[in-house]
Amino acid sequence: MGRQTVAMIISSASTSPQFAQIYWTKYLQPRRQAFAVVIERAKVRNEVHADLDPSLVFDTMSGIMLYAQIFQPQTEPWQVYVRRAIHLLIK
Numbered sequence: 001m002g003r004q005t006v007a008m009i010i011s012s013a014s015t016s017p018q019f020a021q022i023y024w025t026k027y028l029q030p031r032r033q034a035f036a037v038v039i040e041r042a043k044v045r046n047e048v049h050a051d052l053d054p055s056l057v058f059d060t061m062s063g064i065m066l067y068a069q070i071f072q073p074q075t076e077p078w079q080v081y082v083r084r085a086i087h088l089l090i091k
Contacts, residue, residue, distance in 0.1 A: 006069045032058050048090050061086050 030090040036054035038083040043050055064085045 003069050003072075006066055010066070013035060019078075028062075052090065057086075060089055 013023055028033065032055060035058045037052035039048065039052060039057065042048045043052065063083075064081050065078075068081050068085075072078050073081040
């Protein structure tokens with residue numbers, strides 16, 4: 001997603017409860033569920049802590065990604081910034 005798309009989604013979701021609900025149901029929930037499966041598999045392989053909360057990680061990761069796309073880091077590409085932040089989060 002580009003900066004303008006992210007800004008439009010945030011603006012639309014904050015002013016339209018109907019849009020927010022549709023976006024949550026059709027876009028976010030399926031991704032959250034798929035992410036939870038990945039985290040549960042990583043737990044089985046002891047790659048992440050057993051008590052890691054997939055929903056909280058997903059929400060935090062999403063926030064970091066949205067922030068980095070809108071307020072792009074000056075010292076590195078936003079994708080690198082996001083990867084570093086997520087690595088820190090799941091350590």
